[in-house]
Amino acid sequence: DGGITQSPKYLFRKEGQNVTLSCEQNLNHDAMYWYRQDPGQGLRLIYYSQIVNDFQKGDIAEGYSVSREKKESFPLTVTSAQKNPTAFYLCASSFGGRSTDTQYFGPGTRLTVL
Amino acid sequence: GENVEQHPSTLSVQEGDSAVIKCTYSDSASNYFPWYKQELGKRPQLIIDIRSNVGEKKDQRIAVTLNKTAKHFSLHITETQPEDSAVYFCAASPYSGGGADGLTFGKGTHLIIQP
Numbered sequence: 001d002g003g004i005t006q007s008p009k010y011l012f013r014k015e016g017q018n019v020t021l022s023c024e025q026n027l028n029h030d031a032m033y034w035y036r037q038d039p040g041q042g043l044r045l046i047y048y049s050q051i052v053n054d055f056q057k058g059d060i061a062e063g064y065s066v067s068r069e070k071k072e073s074f075p076l077t078v079t080s081a082q083k084n085p086t087a088f089y090l091c092a093s094s095f096g097g098r099s100t101d102t103q104y105f106g107p108g109t110r111l112t113v114l
Numbered sequence: 115g116e117n118v119e120q121h122p123s124t125l126s127v128q129e130g131d132s133a134v135i136k137c138t139y140s141d142s143a144s145n146y147f148p149w150y151k152q153e154l155g156k157r158p159q160l161i162i163d164i165r166s167n168v169g170e171k172k173d174q175r176i177a178v179t180l181n182k183t184a185k186h187f188s189l190h191i192t193e194t195q196p197e198d199s200a201v202y203f204c205a206a207s208p209y210s211g212g213g214a215d216g217l218t219f220g221k222g223t224h225l226i227i228q229p
């Protein structure tokens with residue numbers, strides 16, 4: 001877990017602004033994921049990437065974008081098209097891109113739209 | 115896609131008693147089932163997981179059982195302690211030809227240990 005970092009811990013955004021959340025890992029993991037957590041709803045998958053320069057949409061990708069230019073980095077941009085962006089955002093990584101590989105989570109970024 | 119149902123949403127037990135949390139999943143192709151513990155404001159921490167080729171796994175006071183036929187898996191915590199109080203999430207990972215498509219989570223169970 002300590003090998004996955006997210007920044008910032010807290011982020012405030014005005015309506016209409018795009019913001020980018022950082023996720024870095026030094027575990028040499030191939031796969032990385034972004035989840036959103038709302039109260040009482042568990043975690044929902046936004047985007048995932050099994051390998052550098054490739055990524056796929058998850059269940060709630062609308063209003064979000066990602067890039068995977070480096071193995072250790074998977075930033076998430078929350079665009080103004082996301083209608084309800086206030087949430088706790090969690091990044092995760094796994095050693096390989098297999099469905100049975102354990103996912104480890106970063107400490108999260110709490111985004112609030114003012 | 116996969117759908118995971120988790121029950122109960124809140125569970126209150128006396129310290130020292132056992133706690134059981136149950137999950138069902140819909141996609142028979144799912145082959146990996148982790149359980150995470152999350153304390154308030156913190157990241158989810160993996161506590162135990164099970165793969166579809168086994169029916170039960172134990173780690174000290176924690177055990178997980180899997181019934182593939184019924185598409186049902188459960189978390190069992192024995193001799194509960196105050197530090198077990200947290201929100202617990204079950205999840206399922208669908209198999210789609212080898213790649214990891216991310217986890218589908220249940221909505222969580224708030225476990226409260228009464229002294």
